[in-house]
Amino acid sequence: MKDIQMVDLKSQYQKIKPAVDKAINEVIESAQFINGPEVKAFQSEMEAYLVVKHVIPCANGTDALQIALMALGLKPGDEVITTSFTFIATVEVIALLGLKPIFVDVDKDTFCIDTSKIEEAITNKTKAIVPVHLYGQAANMEEILSVAKKHNIAVVEDNAQAIGSDYHCADGNQKAGTLGDVGCTSFFPSKNLGCYGDGGAIFTNNDELAAKMRMIVNHGQSKRYYHDMVGVNSRLDSIQAAVLRIKLRELDNYINARRKVADYYDNFFAQFDGIKTPVRGSQSRHVFHQYTLTLEGIDRDALNQFLAEKGIPSMIYYPVPAHKQKMFSAFGSAETHLPVTDWLGERVLSLPIHTEMEEEQLAHICNGVADFMKVNA
Ligand SMILES: Cc1ncc(COP(=O)(O)O)c(C=O)c1O
Known part of the structure; x- marks a missing residue:
């Protein structure tokens, strides 16, 4: 059996190696490393995939969030509603721009923002909501958009973990991140x-x-060397765009492979009281960036350790919620009452999930958890 990893990029690469190597070599031969034709082609292919008018490639997901908030023209002190149960980047960019993060608790089942609590967090300084489509499924966008519309607030979706997820709207599907x-x-x-x-x-x-x-994204430049506003330098380079063009063609297959892994886990773990498998919300198709269990009455750290000894990695995403991070102590956010976030933070455990998982590996992981349950039940 191959070593089990949280994500196996080496095996994935082997399957697309000829195409990727060729594409990378072509970029090098062309010497068009920045804003070359590959970036433009990727941009249009992504627009077609997402069915969205504009895709603006940039250097990373953190920049994407920062640039989005900069474009909204918010002023220091303006409030931005988001969740604390996320990767730090979501909140970091809010603070970086002198804005105030206002944390709303998450839903116990979907790990996404609890939409019933958004309205009470809105003040006359609230200018944006940043829902995070955590672990691969979208927050309840219809409710978020309806509150946002009522209060004239912008919505910036953090879709870093749910690319390709279909959101089920009343009038048909739309891709998460485009609502x-x-x-x-x-x-x-x-x-x-x-x-x-x-x-x-x-x-x-x-x-x-x-x-x-x-x-x-281009130094606030309207035409070459004419800068109309303060910007940043945030570019997707041509080699990355070339790789992404190949992987975008595989994205739906990759999602299906992840969903199969999730099905296998769901079926196996259904027998255990205390192991709650991910709840697939009706609003969007889960693309399983992570497969995250919620453990009730089970010693998570002991399970994590037990699995590690059998060569099975497992991860806590994220061990400290944003509102309790030192970097936000100046906001006094540690005092924010987020009972579900705190509760989940002590109970979530993510298992390996990726596009190349083999049945033998899945069986080994499941048996590892079962062995732990036998000893510790
Ligand atoms: C929810 C979320 N937001 C933002 C980011 C930031 O993306 P990047 O690491 O590309 O800056 C990530 C990725 O790690 C993420 O998971």
Whole structure:
């Protein structure tokens, strides 16, 4: 049996190696490393896949979020509602721009923002909501958009973990990340659509915001050496775009492979009281960036250790919620009452899930958990 990893990028690469090697070599031969034809082609292919008017490639998912918030023209002190149960980047960019993160608790089943608690967090300083489509399924966007519309607040979707997920709207499916004013994603290598370095993108159907964000990613430049606003330097390089073009063609297959792994786990773990498998919300198709268990009455650290001894990695995403991170102590956010976030933070455990998992590996992981349950039940 191959070693079990949280994500197996080496095996995935072997399957697309000829195409990837050829594409990378062509970029090198062309010497068009920055903003070359590969980036433009990837941009249009991504627009077609997402059915969105504008895709703006950038350097990483963190930049994507920052650029989106910059384009909204928020002022220092403005409040941005988001969740604490996320990767730090979501909240970090809010603070970096002098904005105030306002944390709303998450839903115990979907790990996404609890939409019933958004309205009570809104003040006259609230300017944006940043829902995070955590672990691979979208937050309840219809409710978020309806509250946002009522209060005239922008919505920036953090779609770093749910690229390719279909959101089921009343009038048909739409891709997650294309429902709000702006959607952001990351092409970090381990993401469902990952490149071979850093990368990210911003999506919008709003022409005005798109024009602004295209300027911001390029030093606020309207034409060469004319800078109309303060921007950043955030580019997706041509080699990454070339890799992404190949992997975008595989994305739906990759998602199906992940969903099969999730089905296998779901079936196996159904027998154990205390192991709650991921709840697939009705609002979106789960693309299983992570397969995250919620453990009730089970010693998570002991399970993590037990599995590690059998060569089975497992991870806690994320061990410290954002509101309890030292970096936000100045906001006094550690005092924020987020009971579900805190509760989940002590109970979640993510198991290996990726596109190349073999049945033998899955059986070994499941048996590892079963052995632990036998000893510790
Ligand atoms: C939810 C979430 N937001 C933002 C990011 C930031 O993306 P990047 O690492 O590409 O900057 C990530 C990726 O790690 C993420 O998982």
